[in-house]
Each structure stands twice: as C-alpha cells, then as structure tokens.
Amino acid sequence: xxxxxxxxxxxxxxxxxxxxxxxxxxxxxxxxxxxxxxxxxxxxxxxxxxxxxxxxxxxxxxxxxxxxxxxxxxxxxxxxxxxxxxxxxxxxxxxxxxxxxxxxxxxxxxxxxxxxxxxxxxxxxxxxxxxxxxxxxxxxxxxxxxxxxxxxxxxxxxxxxxxxxxxxxxxxxxxxxxxxxxxxxxxxxxxxxxxxxxxxxxxxxxxxxxxxxxxxxxxxxxxxxxxxxxxxxxxxxxxxxxxxxxxxxxxxxxxxxxxxxxxxxxxxxxxxxxxxxxxxxxxxxxxxxxxxxxxxxxxxxxxxxxxxxxxxxxxxxxxxxxxxxxxxxxxxxxxxxxxxxxxxxxxxxxxxxxxxxxxxxxxxx
Amino acid sequence: xxxxxxxxxxxxxxxxxxxxxxxxxxxxxxxxxxxxxxxxxxxxxxxxxxxxxxxxxxxxxxxxxxxxxxxxxxxxxxxxxxxxxxxxxxxxxxxxxxxxxxxxxxxxxxxxxxxxxxxxxxxxxxxxxxxxxxxxxxxxxxxxxxxxxxxxxxxxxxxxxxxxxxxxxxxxxxxxxxxxxxxxxxxxxxxxxxxxxxxxxxxxxxx
Numbered sequence: 426x427x428x429x430x431x432x433x434x435x436x437x438x439x440x441x442x443x444x445x446x447x448x449x450x451x452x453x454x455x456x457x458x459x460x461x462x463x464x465x466x467x468x469x470x471x472x473x474x475x476x477x478x479x480x481x482x483x484x485x486x487x488x489x490x491x492x493x494x495x496x497x498x499x500x501x502x503x504x505x506x507x508x509x510x511x512x513x514x515x516x517x518x519x520x521x522x523x524x525x526x527x528x529x530x531x532x533x534x535x536x537x538x539x540x541x542x543x544x545x546x547x548x549x550x551x552x553x554x555x556x557x558x559x560x561x562x563x564x565x566x567x568x569x570x571x572x573x574x575x576x577x578x579x580x581x582x583x584x585x586x587x588x589x590x591x592x593x594x595x596x597x598x599x600x601x602x603x604x605x606x607x608x609x610x611x612x613x614x615x616x617x618x619x620x621x622x623x624x625x626x627x628x629x630x631x632x633x634x635x636x637x638x639x640x641x642x643x644x645x646x647x648x649x650x651x652x653x654x655x656x657x658x659x660x661x662x663x664x665x666x667x668x669x670x671x672x673x674x675x676x677x678x679x680x681x682x683x684x685x686x687x688x689x690x691x692x693x694x695x696x697x698x699x700x701x702x703x704x705x706x707x708x709x710x711x712x713x714x715x716x717x718x719x720x721x722x723x724x725x726x727x728x729x730x731x732x733x734x735x736x737x738x739x740x741x742x743x744x745x746x747x748x749x750x751x752x753x754x755x756x757x758x759x760x761x762x763x764x765x766x767x768x769x770x771x772x773x774x775x776x777x778x779x780x781x782x783x784x785x786x787x788x789x790x
Numbered sequence: 791x792x793x794x795x796x797x798x799x800x801x802x803x804x805x806x807x808x809x810x811x812x813x814x815x816x817x818x819x820x821x822x823x824x825x826x827x828x829x830x831x832x833x834x835x836x837x838x839x840x841x842x843x844x845x846x847x848x849x850x851x852x853x854x855x856x857x858x859x860x861x862x863x864x865x866x867x868x869x870x871x872x873x874x875x876x877x878x879x880x881x882x883x884x885x886x887x888x889x890x891x892x893x894x895x896x897x898x899x900x901x902x903x904x905x906x907x908x909x910x911x912x913x914x915x916x917x918x919x920x921x922x923x924x925x926x927x928x929x930x931x932x933x934x935x936x937x938x939x940x941x942x943x944x945x946x947x948x949x950x951x952x953x954x955x956x957x958x959x960x961x962x963x964x965x966x967x968x969x970x971x972x973x974x975x976x977x978x979x980x981x982x983x984x985x986x987x988x989x990x991x992x993x994x995x996x997x
Contacts, residue, residue: 629850690847699852 426760427771428753429469430462430745431504431661431728434482437735440683445735448481454738455482458731459492461742463499465749468771471502471534471728476510476543479685486519493527500773501527504625504728505536505604508565509557510547512581516561517568517589524594529774532600534623534659535562537611549580555610556580562601566618569598597781600772602659602726605637612637616644621657621772624721627730628686630699631720634660638721654767659726660717663702666747670705676740677704684734707751714752715759723764725771727756791968793817793828794865798835798872798883799905806905807834809937809957810871813903816961817867817968824969831865833858835882842885851889858886863894867901867968868928870919874906878918892926899967900928901960903935912936931963 432455438445446454459470470492472482482488489501501523506516516533524531537554538544544551560578567574568589577583593599602621605611606629615622622641626634642653650656665680667673674693681693681704696702703713714727729748732741770776795814799806810832818828835842841855851859862868872883902919906912915934923930935956946952951959 628848633850687848691844691852695844695852696848699850 426724426757427468427500427726428756429467429471429500429502429726429728430458430731430748431469431471431473431502432458432482432732433473433730434475434480435685435733436479436481437685437733439735439737440679442737451481452488454732454741455488456492456495457738458741458745459499459501460495461745462749463496465745465753467499467745467749467753469500469502469726469728471504473504474507474538475540476546477540486523489531490523490526493523493530496530498530500530500532502531502602503533504623505534505538507538507543508535508561509537509554510543510549511561513561513565514568514581514584514587514589517565518591520599521569521589521591521593524599524774525591529594529778531774532602532772534602534604536604537608553580555608558611559614562603562614562618566598566601569593594774595778595781597774597777599774600777602657607633607637609637609640612641613644616641616650616656617648619645619648619650621659621725623659623661623726623728625661626717627661627663627701631701635720642722652767654722654765655769657726657769657772658721658724659728660721660724661701662714662717662727662729663700664710664713664729664731664744664748664752665704666707666710666744666752668706670709673704673706680734680736688734707747710748710752711755711759714756718760723760723768725769791821791826791828791866792861792864793830793867793869793964793968794833794861795830795869796833796835796862796871796883796886798880798886800836800873800880800882805937805939805942806871806873807832809903809905809935810869812957813869813871813901813935813961813964816957817869817901817965818961820962820965821969824965826969831861833861835886838886839882842882842889845889846885855889859890863890865898866971867899867964868895869901869903869964870923871903871905872919874904874911874914877911878914879904879922884922887922887926890926894926895923896927897971898928899964899971900930901933901935901964902930903937903960905937907939909936909938909940912938929967931960931967933960933963935960 436451462470472485472488474485476483485503493501520533537558541551557580560580564576572588574587575585602623603611603615604623606625612622624634624637638658642656645656646653665673665677678693682688697704703710731744795810797807797810814830821828838855841852845851845855872879900923902915904915915936920930937953941953
C-alpha cells in the first residue's frame with residue numbers, strides 16, 4: 426500500500442495572523458512539502474491543477490519535473506489532471522517526458538474540474554464534461570499504447586499518422602487513476618479500462634464513498650479485469666495532529682472555521698464526525714484511517730491533504746514529521762495484517778514493466 | 791401509505807403548521823373512506839434550519855436533514871406549506887427544496903399551501919409554489935390553499951368557499967391522486983442505488 430500527500434495549491438490567508446503568502450512563496454512551499462514527503466518516508470506527492478486564483482499550480486509537470494530532480498524514491502502524481510480542458514495529446518507528451526526524467530516515478534489522476542469558467546477559457550463547455558472525459562481519455566489511452574495513431578472525434582481536430590513523443594518509458598504508459606466524487610460514469614470509465622479509481626472522500630460521508638467504490642469494483646469485475654477485490658482503489662484523507670489531541674483541536678479550529686471549502690458552516694466537531702477529517706493525536710488518526718478499510722475494502726493508495734486553509738509551512742512540515750514518523754509506519758503494518766493475497770499491491774512502474782514483460786512472454790509461448 | 795407534510799413556519803404555535811395539520815387530516819379522512827391507512831409525518835423546517843445552511847456550505851446533508859429528505863422523497867404524497875415572506879415562499883422553504891434531487895419528486899402527488907397576514911398575497915401559490923413543483927415534475931393538485939389571518943375566523947362568501955371547505959377539497963384531491971397512484975418501490979436498501987446506477991450505465995458506449 427502507498428501513502429502520500431496531495432495538495433490543492435491554494436493561496437489562503439492564515440486566519441490567525443491575517444498574512445497571505447505571495448504566489449512565489451506558496452510555490453516554493455509546495456516544493457518544500459514534496460521534498461519533506463520523501464524525507465519522512467512517504468511514497469507519493471500529488472499536486473492539483475488549477476487555472477484560477479487563489480490557486481497556483483497551473484503547470485503540474487513543470488513542478489513535478491523539478492521535484493523529480495531533487496528526489497530519489499517519491500512517486501510524483503496529480504490530483505487531478507484536467508482531462509476535459511487539456512488537450513489529450515499534450516497530456517500524453519508531458520507525462521511521457523516526465524516519466525523519462527523521473528525514471529518511471531510518475532502516475533496521474535484524471536478529473537474533470539469543477540470550476541465552470543475554466544471550460545470556456547479553454548474553449549470547452551462544462552455541460553460536455555462527461556463526454557469530454559470519455560473521448561479525451563480514449564485518445565490519451567491510445568496515444569500511449571499505439572506508435573502511430575489515426576483518430577477522429579468530436580472535440581479536437583483529427584489526427585492522421587500521429588506519433589506522440591517521447592514514447593512511454595519502457596513502452597509502459599503511466600498508471601492512471603480516475604478521480605470522481607459523485608459521477609458514476611467516471612467510476613465506470615476507470616473500471617472499463619482496468620485503471621485505478623480514486624475517491625476524494627474528504628468532504629463526504631462514508632456511506633457515499635462506500636457506494637461509489639462498490640460500483641467501481643463491481644464494474645471492474647463486469648469488464649473482466651479480475652475480481653472486485655482486485656480493483657485498484659485510492660482514498661483521500663484530511664488530518665491535523667498534535668501529541669495531545671486537545672492541542673490539535675485548539676490549533677486547527679481557526680483554520681477549520683475559516684477554510685475556503687467548508688468554513689463558516691458546520692462545527693469542527695460535526696464535520697469530524699460526518700467526514701474523514703480527523704483532528705487529534707496520531708493514534709486517533711491511525712484508528713480513523715484504518716476504519717476506511719471497513720468502508721471500501723482493502724485498498725492501494727492513501728493520500729492526505731495537509732497544507733491547505735492557510736496553514737503556515739512550518740506547521741505543515743511538523744505535520745509531515747508526525748505523519749511519517751508516527752502514523753504511516755503503524756498504518757503500513759496494520760493494513761498488511763489480514764490482507765488477502767489476491768488484493769494487488771499499489772501500482773509502480775517497475776511492477777508494470779515486469780507484468781508487461783510477463784504477458785508478452787505468455788503470448789510468445 | 792405515508793404522507794409527509796413539510797411546514798416552514800417559524801413561530802410556535804405556527805399557523806403554517808396548523809394549516810399543514812388540517813390538510814393532512816383532510817387527506818387522511820378521505821383515504822380512510824376508501825379503506826386506506828395513512829401514516830402522517832410532519833417535517834418542521836425550523837428544526838432543520840442549521841443543517842440546511844450546513845448542507846448549502848458543505849454539499850452534503852447532516853443526518854437529521856438526510857432523514858427528512860428521505861422521508862419527503864419516499865412519501866406517497868407530500869403537503870408543502872410555507873409562510874409568505876416578501877411576496878414569495880420563505881428562504882428556508884426554498885433552500886430545503888433546493889437540496890432535494892431535482893428528479894426525486896417526479897410524479898409525486900403534492901398539495902401546496904401558504905399562510906400570510908393578508909389575502910392579497912394568495913397568488914403566491916400560483917406564481918411561486920406551483921412553478922417550483924412543476925419544475926420538479928411533481929403532480930400538483932388543482933386546489934392550492936391559502937390561509938390569511940382572517941380566514942381562521944370567517945366563513946365563505948358568495949364567491950368562494952371558506953377555509954374548511956377549501957381544505958376539504960384540496961385534501962380530497964390529494965387523497966384521490968395518492969389512492970390512484972401505484973405504490974412505488976419501497977426499498978430501503980442502499981444497494982439498490984448501485985443497481986440503479988448500473989442500469990443507467992448500460993446506456994453508455996462502453997458495453
């Protein structure tokens with residue numbers, strides 16, 4: 426199982442000081458957070474993609490390429506890459522290039538994006554969100570697997586005799602997660618291709634997450650990729666920790682109360698009860714995270730949101746120390762217990778290259 | 791069968807709640823004459839004011855609101871009563887129905903009613919409430935009941951029935967629709983949602 430962090434890349438005023446970091450500082454902080462993730466033994470760093478303030482990460486492969494050069498083991502990913510408004514040809518090329526530079530430590534999570542005006546800014550229509558996701562990914566999938574592509578669709582110009590360069594590292598496309606919170610069509614798309622499904626459950630009750638993952642698992646089996654338990658599932662999480670849980674609640678409350686997404690609404694206590702948000706001791710975070718398995722079954726990737734709502738960099742780095750030193754080692758051990766043999770490991774480039782070689786050997790034999 | 795009355799009254803006691811109760815009694819009495827048993831539940835939106843606001847902010851209903859939404863969407867018939875605020879339904883009334891899936895009330899028998907200080911606002915039922923429920927594709931009964939303050943202490947006149955007569959007529963219309971409508975699938979099993987999703991998905995090109 427893989428553990429990591431994902432960042433939205435929001436520039437938010439720290440409600441306790443009234444200070445808003447400049448974009449440059451926030452971008453550098455995101456890099457510092459990524460490097461810290463590797464330092465404390467996490468497996469994955471994933472960045473969002475946004476094209477409107479107050480968010481800074483508009484160019485994920487630029488940032489991830491920079492992080493790749495300064496890390497050794499960390500898997501670089503996205504949360505999410507916009508499959509609707511990006512040209513699938515450019516996604517194919519950008520991520521294949523990143524894959525080479527990072528020696529395979531790359532995968533990506535596709536999402537549709539939920540900011541209405543981004544679609545027209547990129548020449549698209551939000552009402553076509555699902556058809557765009559379907560057609561664009563169909564093309565992206567082919568561009569990574571076929572050396573020469575002839576293609577015609579609805580949303581971009583046709584391609585005749587097109588080769589996306591560079592070709593994927595070792596002839597194996599980056600692993601793809603499809604992220605969706607409430608669209609069954611996307612869970613179905615992930616299942617159809619035998620790709621991973623990531624449910625960003627952090628603002629949602631467990632029952633909703635359970636239904637979406639269950640749908641994905643059933644469709645995965647329906648399309649003949651394996652049993653429902655063999656499907657590849659990722660979840661989000663959101664935590665704030667101090668050794669003493671009362672200290673965590675006291676320190677995090679102003680950030681919660683003013684957070685861009687849910688602030689000025691429910692109380693911290695109600696929200697932690699109704700969603701995966703956990704504010705307390707490392708032990709409480711461990712117990713809460715282990716309970717996700719009861720909701721979705723044994724799964725492959727757990728990403729935590731750690732750096733939003735105006736939390737200062739120093740605090741986030743302290744949080745990552747706690748996550749890497751006290752939480753994740755216990756989670757690795759506990760999630761491994763009683764994990765059925767048929768449940769696959771989280772995808773890595775090396776494992777996918779080996780699997781591709783094995784299936785080639787089989788077909789040759 | 792189950793009838794749910796949604797009351798958006800804010801005071802206690804509330805004339806909006808009183809009207810909701812009387813309408814429910816009228817529908818229940820009519821169904822009883824047809825040999826049908828009625829279970830009535832009243833949803834007081836005042837008690838859900840904070841959960842409604844939280845749902846608007848977070849995107850999901852807290853448990854008490856989720857239960858109320860399930861009651862409304864699962865009922866065989868619905869009575870929706872609002873006080874008139876600033877020439878329309880109250881904001882709380884609208885916010886509650888904003889949080890219901892637009893397809894969840896399709897075909898549902900609905901009786902609309904409103905209360906106000908003056909009969910001059912009675913057309914609120916026709917220019918605000920009826921279009922709202924038409925958009926939701928509910929089956930709204932022809933008689934909508936408006937109770938102005940003076941209606942609670944006066945009878946009809948040469949041109950119209952008094953409040954009790956209008957309540958009886960509206961309740962009768964709602965009961966007739968409910969009795970005529972076959973009981974929907976009464977499944978409480980959330981698994982069925984997944985099955986329903988799968989059914990929708992069978993239309994997709996992937997298969």
